[in-house]
Amino acid sequence: MSSLSPTSPPPAQSHALLSYPSPSILLVTLNRPLAMNALPFQAHWDLSELWSWFDDSPTLLVAILTGAGSAFCAGQDLKEVQANRLQPPSQPYLKGRPPSGFGGMSQRKGRKPIIAAVNGVAFGGGFEMCLNCDIVIASPRAQFALPEARRGLYASAGGLPRLVHGAGIQIASEIALTGRSISAEEGIRWLFVNRISKSQETLLEEAITLGREIARLSPDAVIATRGGLRDAHEMAGLEETWARTKERYEKKLYGAPNMLEGLAAFMGKREPKWVVSNL
Template sequence: MSSSAPTSPPPSSQTYLLTHPTPHTLLITLNRPSSMNALPHSAHWDLSALLTWYDASPTLRVAIITGAGTKAFCAGQDLLELRQLRDAPPPTPAEAAQRRHPRSGFAGLSRREGRKPVIAAVNGVALGGGFEICLNCDMTIASPTATFGLPEALRGIYAGAGGLPRLIRTVGLQVASEIALTGRTLNAQEAKELRLINHISRTPESLVEEAVELAKQVAKISPDAAIVTRAGLRQAWETASVERAYQITQERFGEALIGGENAKEGLRAFAEKREPRWLPSKL
């Protein structure tokens, strides 16, 4: 583990593995390869708690999420668990609440607002909730073997984890309708042409390495600027008015960013022709 690892331990879970492949970077690996990394209900709450911890960790600046194995990033909800629960006695109110998604959505990501960026490294199948994770991540790199789709309507349900409005914002009504109303699968090249992903990795094996290289670029910028820039981008995505989106971000962060130590350090480093020595963000 690098010296930039957080000082407090992360929440533990059987759902994921955690590593720090490079300073200031958290790699989250969904660890249910025998189930195509499909997630049980408890996993959504575990991952939501993990991402809350990540946002609050002073030394972490960027996270990557990927799947264990070579077949699947995440195949959505664990349907075997759903079948078992339907045959079980009615749940208590506490159990029923636990079976719903947290406010941050599927895997704690599909509706997450958060403070810091998350990069999806899609190593295989990303279906249903797995695709909805990607639709709300800040950047996505896909293996050449990756596939994407929302097959829920084929099963008599719908993509209800926040992916539909995000899909529309990215590709428009007509293309989103074709994807969601037919349940068809997109390959990596189709996803890239539709701007659903940023890059296709050179090989399946180099996927995580390339995601880490992208994370390094993000980690090099000011931690304050990363938080504010990301907030401005997402505000524009969520808000109908471009001008109002600007105002919200400026009112929330403008003075705090310019008056902060990292802005001063960035200007000093520029004047002294050296790399900046960033401090953990206080925003």
């Protein structure tokens, strides 16, 4: 890549810490450990702006989402929900979520991949964020749940159809209709967890290593490949999916500087020197 740091500052975050553990990688750490990283409404809007900034930052290619302390994210801050019922907030948007969903993530479309590094409980909206991440790495202590039905609610941030699509109606029904906690091992079996880290302590290191693998690739190829995968996941017909991906990316990708550089590097038996993507 031609530059190693973002060219513009990220939007301010009220409840998350930002860092750059490696060139082209953004690390987002939800930072309400005393509340198990349950998110207030302001955080959804802040994070939505952050993911848009990440997608538009030419030097960033991969993001990692994790939580501070012992939890990944315990869902919505229900204390704030109750307080809003007693006294409506000054800004109406602080009672709801942006179109991109819980944490700006659960309904996010986006251009670039996000890895969830699940260090503890991922309940409610926290689990729904994981279900829309591109890759999920769980620590041995990770727990997943959709407990909304136990509180007279339902998982409304997009997680139900994604869970059915990935795990099947029977498994999704067991998870959502019981509200029970699901272990990382069950997540592996039920296809919403990619891998379990070797230990609690190595989770973030393993997520960053995986991020580096992706970040070494052509930025054009990562964006186009992710787009094709998302089209396949979200559209019904195989032919329609193939045609849409081809229309969106093929002309821009083939003959672009990164493709020519990738071929030249292969022929020259050297590492490619990528430039920022124009996709």
